[in-house]
Amino acid sequence: MLGIFKIAYKLLVNDRAKFxxxxxxxxxxxxxxxQMTSLFSGVLSRxxxxxxxxxxxxxxxxxxxQTVANSIPMPDYVLDEVRSIPGVKYAVPLYSGGALAKLRDGTYQFVTVMGLDDATLFGRPRLIDGNIQDIFAENGFIVIKDAEFAKLExxxxxxxFELNDHRVKIVGIGxxxxxxxxxxxxxYTTYNRALQYLPNTRFTASYILVEPxxxxxxxxxxxxxxAMGYxxxxxxxFIDKIAAFYTFRTGLGTNILLMTVISFIVGLSISGQTFYTFIIENLEKFGALKAIGAxxxxxxxxxxxxxxxxxxxxxxxxxxxxxxxIWxxxxxxxxxxxxxxxxNIGLAFAMVVIIAGISSYVGVRKVLTIEPFDIFRG
Structure with missing residues (x-):
């Protein structure tokens, strides 16, 4: 069988154009x-x-x-109710909102503001510069150094800089x-400072973070x-809920699925047609192998x-x-x-196996019907 595979390999690579x-x-x-599925995975992760x-x-x-970005504030009593539930180790409020920051050059930049529980600072980022205790200082904020960091100069x-006519001072970079x-x-700042700086409804807690x-x-x-209605x-x-929203409640999932199916059809049509042509052009060689006892x-x-x-x-x-x-x-x-x-890699592999299977099926049907007599008759 090893010899058969060597012959198959040489037949395949010798026709460089078809290969x-x-x-x-x-x-x-x-x-x-x-590319399509990786983009989808990246969007869901972000x-x-x-x-x-x-x-x-x-x-x-x-x-x-539906998503973490469209939070709906809850009454303050919900926090007290949650803390009184047996099995709760601790529960803290989290503020999540957006605001316009006026930078030093006079331009405006929309920012996301996270307000952490004043007593515990639960959920705080890892600092790469500064002291976490400085967040309690007057106007203290921590900025996240990520791909959007440059937008704040x-x-x-x-x-x-200014945030809703309030002075903001960066005390840490996380x-x-x-x-x-x-x-x-x-x-990032403290919960109470976020409520003070940003306009709010009569309800304030965006989320309550619980540790069982x-x-x-x-x-x-x-x-x-x-039972409380929340x-x-x-x-x-929560991550699955957000992923389901972007997958089924927006056009993102449908568009990515459509592009993936189109990619599969393109690969199948090109490889199937080319492989069939390759088999046709090498039909005499397969017939000769069959004539000598293959x-x-x-x-x-x-x-x-x-x-x-x-x-x-x-x-x-x-x-x-x-x-x-991507790099x-x-x-x-x-x-x-x-x-x-x-x-993503597993899905692509499964589709490639299907492409290879259908392409080889077309070739197998043609080769099995060939008779050595037809090859040598001419």
């Missing part, structure tokens, strides 16, 4: 599939940036909340696990919160080997090309969201 066309078709299809960065075990919110410790989705710089005493207490807490989700459940199963093995070799080579080239393109894009566009994940 190159097969590789280009599959590589291009894999590139598009990985959409849950606040949930990931804060790191709370459970989130209490209004049932109408690269502030340093002591930089000042970093978080992931940047946000919408290209907006992020500021044990993992089993999460279900009990969720049930009690539901929603309690674990970190993973069995049908050996010819089938040759075609399967050729299809698998081409598909896997194109698969690797497609992933490599996509990785290079180059991030050099020029720091907040580019695409990220290659194992599910």
């Amino acid at each position: 190159a066309a097969l590789l280009v078709g599959i590589t291009f299809a894999v590139f598009l599939m990985i 959409s849950s940036a606040t949930v990931i960065n804060i790191g709370a075990t459970m989130w209490v919110m209004d049932p109408a909340v 690269n502030p340093t410790i002591g930089t000042e 970093e978080v696990a992931t940047s946000g989705l919408f290209g907006v710089p992020t500021l 005493k044990t993992a089993s207490d999460a279900a009990v807490i969720a049930g009690r919160v539901h 929603l309690a989700l674990t970190k993973d459940q 069995k049908s199963r050996e010819l089938v093995a040759m075609i399967l080997f050729q299809a698998a070799f081409t598909a896997l080579t194109g698969y690797g080239l497609g992933i490599g090309l996509c990785a290079v393109m 180059l894009a991030r050099l020029r566009i720091p907040d580019y969201a695409a990220v290659i994940t194992f599910p």
Whole structure:
């Protein structure tokens, strides 16, 4: 069988034009599939940036909340009710809102403001410059150094600007696990200062962050919160809820799915047609092998080997090309969201296997019907 595979390999690569066309078709299809699904994964990851960065075990919110960005304030008594639930280790409020910052040069920049519980500062970012205690100083804010940092004119410790006619002083520069989705710089301050600086309704708490005493207490807490008319989700459940919103309630999921299917069809049509042409042009060689004693199963093995070799080579080239393109894009566009994940790679591999299977099926049917007499008759 090893000899059969060597013959199949030589037949495949000797016709460089057809081999190159097969590789280009599959590589291009894999590139598009990985690119589209990676962009989708990156967007979903960025959409849950606040949930990931804060790191709370459970989130209490209004049932109408769809994403972490469209928070609906809750009455203050909800916090007291949650703290009184058996199984709650602690619960703290979180403010999340947006405002316009007036920079030193007079320009305006929209920013996201996160207000942390004054007593615990739960969810605070990791500081790379400054002292976390300075956040309690007058007008103290922490700025996140991410892809949007430059939009605030690269502030340093002591930089000042205006926020809703209030003076803001940068007392720390922090970093978080992931940047946000919408290209907006992020500021952290205390909960009470956020309420003081930003206009609010009579309800103020955007979310309540809860830490259960044990993992089993999460279900009990969720049930009690539901009885109050509110929603309690674990970190993973909240991330899934946000992902479901962007996947099914917006056009994002449909558009990405459509582009992925188109990529699959392009790869299938190019590789299938090219492989069929390759089989037709080498039909005499397959007939000669059959005439000298090659069995049908050996010819089938040759075609399967050729299809698998081409598909896997194109698969690797497609992933490599996509990785290079994402790397180059991030050099020029720091907040580019695409990220290659194992599910993306697995989905592309499954589609490549289908492409190789259909292409080889077309070739196998043609080769199995050939008779040596037809080849040597001319």
